[in-house]
Amino acid sequence: MAMESYRCVVCQEEITAKEHSYSTRFFNMALCRKHQEIQKMAKARQAEVEQKPSPTTIETKNTASVEAKVLEGAPMLPEEK
Numbered sequence: 001m002a003m004e005s006y007r008c009v010v011c012q013e014e015i016t017a018k019e020h021s022y023s024t025r026f027f028n029m030a031l032c033r034k035h036q037e038i039q040k041m042a043k044a045r046q047a048e049v050e051q052k053p054s055p056t057t058i059e060t061k062n063t064a065s066v067e068a069k070v071l072e073g074a075p076m077l078p079e080e081k
């Protein structure tokens with residue numbers, strides 16, 4: 001078997017071995033290019049939210065789930081600076 005096939009875990013799109021190795025290295029899961037971008041944006045937005053929490057900027061349903069995750073993982077104790 002010379003050809004191995006990889007698939008995006010989200011949309012089951014076939015991806016190349018190169019995309020697969022890149023994706024598993026950076027995101028810990030197999031993602032197509034489209035979902036890599038989405039994952040990247042989600043990460044960036046999450047970092048943004050952690051930096052300056054402002055609920056008014058969070059309006060799309062995509063970020064709502066990210067916000068929920070951040071809240072879930074947020075420590076209850078105030079952080080020392």
Ligand SMILES: [Zn+2]
Binds near residue numbers: 008034
């Ligand atoms: Zn995908």
